[in-house]
Amino acid sequence: MSVALVRPSRPPLAASRRRRTLALAVITALVATLLAAVQAAPAQAAPVLLSQGSTVTASSQENGGTAAGNAVDGDGGTRWSSAFADPQWIRIDLGSPAALSRVELAWEAAHAKSYRIELSTNGSDWTTAYSTTSSAGGNETLTVSGDARYVRLTGTERATGYGYSLWEFKVFGTRDGGGGPEIPGGGDLGPNVHVFDPSTPNIQGKVDEIFQQQEEAQFGSGRHALLFKPGTYNNINAQIGFYTQIAG
Numbered sequence: 001m002s003v004a005l006v007r008p009s010r011p012p013l014a015a016s017r018r019r020r021t022l023a024l025a026v027i028t029a030l031v032a033t034l035l036a037a038v039q040a041a042p043a044q045a046a047p048v049l050l051s052q053g054s055t056v057t058a059s060s061q062e063n064g065g066t067a068a069g070n071a072v073d074g075d076g077g078t079r080w081s082s083a084f085a086d087p088q089w090i091r092i093d094l095g096s097p098a099a100l101s102r103v104e105l106a107w108e109a110a111h112a113k114s115y116r117i118e119l120s121t122n123g124s125d126w127t128t129a130y131s132t133t134s135s136a137g138g139n140e141t142l143t144v145s146g147d148a149r150y151v152r153l154t155g156t157e158r159a160t161g162y163g164y165s166l167w168e169f170k171v172f173g174t175r176d177g178g179g180g181p182e183i184p185g186g187g188d189l190g191p192n193v194h195v196f197d198p199s200t201p202n203i204q205g206k207v208d209e210i211f212q213q214q215e216e217a218q219f220g221s222g223r224h225a226l227l228f229k230p231g232t233y234n235n236i237n238a239q240i241g242f243y244t245q246i247a248g
Contacts, residue, residue, distance in 0.1 A: 047101040051092050051151070051171035053192060053213065053224065055206055058082065058090040062163055071169040073213055079108050082155070082163035090164075091152040092171060095200070097121055100173035103130070103142045103151065108165035111137030114157035115164075119148035126152065135159070192224050196248075198231035211239040 058068035066081035082088035116131035129144040155164040228248025
């Protein structure tokens, strides 16, 4: 008896090559799509301290040694204290809008029992980002969310017979992907680098505030750089402290 062996037929080489080429093209397209998606994903900037050295105003102050600026000077030994009455407020101007994430309060013994944190982009229209009627004082970390240039704490009920008193009022967030003015093309200059242009409001007030901080703590840890964009600045008197730089 004879047995005939039949060898399986092999697909034509041309068809096999076409299938391999098609598979390679599909894989290449998938890889390219994934790479594009990864590159397009925006980087999340870490929140940084935005408020230190900012312009601050308040409804009142207890005396000449408890000015509003003390709440943002980075010195835990100086404080703002208000008059002994309700309500009172303290407002920080960050200089430009920022995406805010949290507020840190360091209360002196004379703290608020009831207060709210309010945000505004124009200094006139306010949105409440946080409120409480049972604050225990001390150090508080508050989660807030929103884009704002102005941040205001409004105290509506005191916990003591004295005023409202804060060692520090800190605001954290990001501005254009970073914590401060950006170098053209990217890069964070940090919160103590102040970039001005002729349209910046209250330049003289900001410059005077920085000089006062330097004068009160001549050999402290504060460092500031004042950078002026090209333009016309009328009647600006910039006094320079030991650790202040100015360029423009």
